[in-house]
Amino acid sequence: MSENAHIREPEGRIRRWLNSRPDEHVLLWSFRGLLVATFVVLGLDLADLQKQIPADTDPVFPGLMAPDDVPYLPSIREGRTGPVVTDPETAATLRNPATFELVDGGKLLFDGAIEPGSARRFAEEIEKRGGYIDTVVLNSPGGSVADALVIATLIREAGFNTEIGPGSYCASSCPLVFAGGRERVAAPTASIGVHRVFAADEAAGTPASGMDNAQAVSAECQRFLMEMGVDPRVWIHAMETPKDELFYFTPDELIDLKLATRIAKTG
Structure with missing residues (x-):
């Protein structure tokens, strides 16, 4: 057998394999390959960022989680109090780790807190069902900023x-995930708010290094929002707001700042 024949044989097997499968299978494998490559690159970027953190701190930048007694944070602005969640089941959903459920219409429901490891679980979810997903529907109090950035990307x-x-809630690092959408639709009654981030070692009593880490994360968040076409004033509002409060955006502000591309019609 000639050398050219040896070369053509594997090419022929690949061509026959592709021809024997519907287009959707080929697209699914292509999507999976793209997803794996994207996650690897994001992992390398995150590893570089984590090198800036002292060894005795949490290796993942957390955002502020809602306090245990309430699943929401008060507004820094008078007249924008955010949702008052009194239903125990709803409150528990917001405090629990994020869950993902694919429903009709290609919507993936994203409910719960963004914890370290949420990005990995989200990647696994869209690797399995990404071909059926059109829209990620958010209801989250936020959490790990690093995971939120990976999920958004x-x-x-x-x-x-x-x-x-x-009536849904998207706070702390959740708006970063929202910003990742190509089209970003918010209901008029949705509560969307931001505040400044803090690092784990700040809570442990070392505010100087905590501030350094928080500034590094804030720079990453600001860079990401600008890459998504969002007005950097969104993160200015975040940095001006204490970690135990939220700056809730009005529907007009969401459009003006390009955080939302459209406000859903009511009725």
């Missing part, structure tokens, strides 16, 4: 839209 790379439904 995966959403953008996959071309998903994001949505925050009527």
